[in-house]
Amino acid sequence: MYTTSSVFLQSLANAGITHIFANWGSDHPALLEDLQRQRAEGNGKTGCQIVTCPNEMVALSCAQGFAQVTGKPAAVIIHVDVGTQALAGAIHNVDRGRTPVIIYAGASPFSSLGEMRGSRNEWIGSLQDIPDQAAIVRQYMRYTSQIDSGKVAAHVLQRALQIATSHPKGPVYLWSRREVMEEEVDLSAVQAKVSSAKWPSIEPTALSEKAATTIATALIKAQSPLIIASHSGRDPKSVPLLTKLSGTLAIPVVTACPSAVAVPFSHPYLVGVTYLNGSSHSHHLAKADVILVLDSDVPWIPGIQPPHPDARVFVVDSGDALKTISAVGHWHIDAEMMCNADIVLALEGINAAVATNLVAGSNDLVQQRGADLAAEHDEWLRKLEQLEDSWPANLESGRATLPNVLGVLRKSIEQQTPSRSLARTLILNESITNYPLPWIHMRTEAPGGQLTSGGSALGWSLAAAVGAQLAGRDHELIVSIVGDGSYMFGVPSSAFWIARRYDTPFLTIVINNGGWKAPRQSMLGCHPTGYGSRASGEELSVGFGPNSPDYSQIAVAASSGWAWGKRVGATGNVKEAFEDAITEAIRVVLEERRCAVVDCVLESI
The missing domain is CATH 3.40.50.1220 (TPP-binding domain)
Known part of the structure; x- marks a missing residue:
């Protein structure tokens, strides 16, 4: 049996979509059924690789990382209104980051008497039926559309892709009712190819x-x-x-x-x-x-x-x-x-x-x-090197700075990667209040060698690292440099589970400064000498102490021990501790092909 879902999935593959980051729900029976048909008929293979993502924001961030590295769109499948809402800040990031992504969401059935396959048969079918599902994300999308029939599914998809990949590139959102995706079609509808060449992106415009x-x-x-x-x-x-x-x-x-x-x-x-x-x-x-x-x-x-x-x-x-x-x-x-x-x-x-x-x-x-x-550039470089080499006078009781850590990281990558350089290292920078520091201390040379989300929603980099690995580019090492707050927003329990499931090892450097520094900075910008200027992070309710999570062990637990993790900087000789930990972390990623997380304890906010 072939359905609208068969046409939709085949059209994605025909259009060159290689990866679907999926969070399945009750609106996807026909999609799941057709994927199993593909496996039965194709020696266990499907037209697009399915990447199971136990969180929707993680799924979209994976897709963003994939698209940022390849320049080609990926697809995300999520679940009705609630899954659409759970895309969360990643919606903002793909919009502001101008990243082409195809988002598809099912929708609640519109029939309730069993008159059609896919008719309502669960209590949630009523609760998840809202008047305008696409309105949840429309202001962030380049295009939204409903798929009304298997006869037009391929054309709707091609129009969405055409818009997503034209300047200014960005996300598109498609949705369809469950009965429509269950609609039976002839095999000829599945085999019919809509030529992508006839749906080109708008030609880039030159300056006059x-x-x-x-x-x-x-x-x-x-x-x-x-x-x-x-x-x-x-x-x-x-x-x-x-x-x-x-x-x-x-x-x-x-x-x-x-x-x-x-x-x-x-x-x-x-x-x-x-x-x-x-x-x-x-x-x-x-x-x-x-x-x-x-x-x-x-x-x-x-x-x-x-x-x-x-x-x-x-x-x-x-x-x-x-x-x-x-x-x-x-x-x-x-x-x-x-x-x-x-x-x-x-x-x-x-x-x-x-x-x-x-x-x-x-x-x-x-x-x-x-x-x-x-001369100005040379003097700038001299000052950066001075910052990297200025460790605390008392290495046993002092705290390292982020330039200290990044200097160790850069030198360790240059020593341990096969190329002995950063030329084939990808840096994913989500250090937020410390954003400029990885740009200047990692000294990235290669085009595309360092990326941010392009937006301001936190929680992109862990999943983006997974997507970047799945992109299959020639990276020797992928490094996520992430603030402790952003690390938590990134749903590490989901991201590292996916990393193990799909064998996508990367190194994570967590900048652990004890909480959200950005809200404190914003407050000081408006009230530089107010009450809050004299308060600790905990008093302001922006701190994560005194018992902050062990970020490295979240990754270890999420991956059932596959990931390697270590907290560094709170005790002992900080210089030796960071050099040893980062060296070992890079070795684990390069040689053992496992994720590694270094929880870097720095001076607290």
């Missing part, structure tokens, strides 16, 4: 010649130009193009709230990474006379650190320069030009215009600026 020339000319003539990049590196092909533009004209690059590598860390004109906390923006912003903003949601905060009022500002975004499709409420940048253009094509156009318009006589200014920027 006028826009490229205007931007290039402004950068050439600038006395103090600046490039601010945030998400341009989501397309790895942009990295050498941005490096070339910056190098040709000696333009400093600042990455503001980055989600991917914009330029290699060793690029001599990379002068800072900022998440705009307080006064953390680069000093180059205030003096810049021409600013090029690339794929950035928040290049600066006007009320805290605006650019010079006379600066010429050019904004280039891959498809949503005014943030209307991604539905940001109040948003504005004072700019001379706003451009929707694929970031790779835009940089190619600007580089070509620079080559055409660059004239002799401008080299002296460029060379002097380049020398100054290289």
Whole structure:
């Protein structure tokens, strides 16, 4: 027997979807039945690999990690209204991270007298029937649609994929009633192929010649130009193009709230990474006379650190320069030009215009600026090394800092990985209040070598590591660097169970500072000398002490002892303890192919 579910699953496979991250429910009988039919007819195999996920947010975060690494969408199957709600903050992350993901949810039956297969036969069928299920997530989706029949299922899916993979890329949500997914169809409906080639993504848009020339000319003539990049590196092909533009004209690059590598860390004109906390923006912003903003949601905060009022500002975004499709409420940048253009094509156009318009006589200014920027980069690097090497004076009673730990981590990876470098290591950075530190202390060079979720919902990195491993790319090591709060939000009991089930080992570094530092920082930003400024984390109810969880052992328990874990930093010689623990953790992942978690106890909030 073949059903709408047969058509839907086969259409996913035909469209190139290789992985489905599934959380099954009472609305999925026909899907489960057809998957078993596939196994019976296909020597135990299904058209798409099914990854069982005992938590919906974990499922979507797995899919996001997979899509971020491959550039191709994955699918998520969840359960009616409650499963849709349980996607939680991951919905925000795939939207703001512009990650193409297909989300499918079943829905309660619409019949109740047994007149159709799939009719209501359980009490929850009534409770889970809501007027507009897609409304739960619609404002985060690029597209929502109901599948009304097996006859149109393939076309609905292709339209969803077409939209999800067009700029600005993002999630789509499909849903269908149980009776519809049980609808019988002929074998010919399952075998009929809808050509994906006839449903192409929108062709990437280049900058107009006028826009490229205007931007290039402004950068050439600038006395103090600046490039601010945030998400341009989501397309790895942009990295050498941005490096070339910056190098040709000696333009400093600042990455503001980055989600991917914009330029290699060793690029001599990379002068800072900022998440705009307080006064953390680069000093180059205030003096810049021409600013090029690339794929950035928040290049600066006007009320805290605006650019010079006379600066010429050019904004280039891959498809949503005014943030209307991604539905940001109040948003504005004072700019001379706003451009929707694929970031790779835009940089190619600007580089070509620079080559055409660059004239002799401008080299002296460029060379002097380049020398100054290289000296600034070298001094920055010297200070970073000093921070890494500045351990507590008393190693037996003091606490390590995060730069201490990251320095040990980077050096250990360079010593232990087969390549003896970080070139094939993937860093998943969810360190939140410490976001800039992994970017600068891990010194990531490779395009795509370090990622964040691109959003602000916590709990992405553990599951994203699983998805990244399943992506099958040539990573020697995947490292999740995660705050203790984010670790708990990531549902480690589910994430590490999945990691063992599907053999996806990765290293987790937990930044254990005793609670949620972000709420405390936000409070101090508004009330720097108020009552809360003198309170401990526990008093403020943002602390996890005095008896905080042993984060490493959560992973061990969730995986029935398969994962390796150790808490470090609370006792003993902290330098030796971190060096030994991180060395062993990396060995466990590389040689034994198991997950390893190092719970790094640092100074408490």
